[in-house]
Amino acid sequence: MEKNLFREVYKQVCGLALKDCPPSSLSGLLHGYLSVYSMVRVYPWLEDEYGSLWDIHDRIREIARIIQELLKDKDLPVDTRAGYVVDLMDAYLLYSDVKFLDSALDVAYEILIPKGSDKIVLPCRTPNICRLLCNCYYFTGDVECGMLAKNLVTETLGVSRKFSCMELGDWWWAIRAYESVIGEMDVFIEEKERLAGGRMRLGVSVEQIEDEKIEDFQQNGSDVCLIAKAFDILARREFAVCNEFYSKIE
Known part of the structure; x- marks a missing residue:
């Protein structure tokens, strides 16, 4: 059922004129395409599809x-701009144009370090800022960014039950981003286990939220x-299905 729906969504997305799409749709479109790219790269016969x-x-x-281009607008809300920075960094991981990374890092530290200062000051405590810190740590090795991200995740796990559905979904991906770099950081095994346990609990709720988004799209x-939201969700799920299916064949 979801496979057929994904094909339908993919056709819709491929027919979109990206320059006419609202900025708020770009992150979902980008990450959906990143999932499709990964799927076809791992299973090249899917190029036909x-x-x-x-x-x-x-x-x-x-x-x-x-x-x-959107990053050049300094009047954007800081959280929105941080989200664009992270998206551009994610795109760089595939399309290794150093101009993308340089632009993203310049804006990232413009957001994190107030003008006239040489210290990081968090402008807000949002999932986008957490992901921004994780990516800065990944690309530059900035330990302070890693520790600040760790503090945000720890704080979030303590109050996650108070989040709205949208906040819960956004924080889920921030925590996943943190997990992807935590192996590089000096933390206790107990802390890693607590983080993994918290993520598993959140995962159940996030899956329900994503199902509701797909239903809303339908x-x-x-x-x-x-x-864009449906594309991102369904592309990730389709990639996971492919991994499970083809691993059994092998």
């Missing part, structure tokens, strides 16, 4: 260039932001 790696790669580059499928 989802297009060539080059075509998918070109689509990702187009989204990244739009995001790069009822209001003409909204580009809903299409």
Whole structure:
């Protein structure tokens, strides 16, 4: 059922004129395409179904260039701008254009270090800022960014039951980003286990939230932001299904 729905969404997304898409849809579109790219790269015979790696790669580059332009607007809310920075960094991991990374890091530290200061000051305590700190740690080895991200995650796990559905979903991905770099940091095994346990509990709720987003899309499928959200979710799930299916064959 979801596979057929994913194919339907993918056709819709491939037909979108990216320059006309609202900025709020770009992150979902980008990460959906990143999942599709990974899926086709690992299972190249899927090119017949989802297009060539080059075509998918070109689509990702187009989204990244739009995001790069959006970053130039210093009047954007700081959390929104931080989200664009993280998206551009994520795109760089595939499309290794150092200009993307340089632009993202310049804006990242512009956000984190107030003008006239030489110290990091968190402008807000949001999932985007947490992901920003994680990516800065990943790309620069800035230990302070890693420790600040750790503090935000610890704080979040303590109050996660108070979050709205949207906040819960956003923090889920911030915690996943943190987990992807925590292995590089000097932390106790007990802390890693506590983090993993907290993430598993959140995961159940997040899956329910994602199911609701897909249902919402099915009822209001003409909204580009809903299409982008559904694309991101379904692409990740399809990749996971492929991994499970083909691992059994091997």
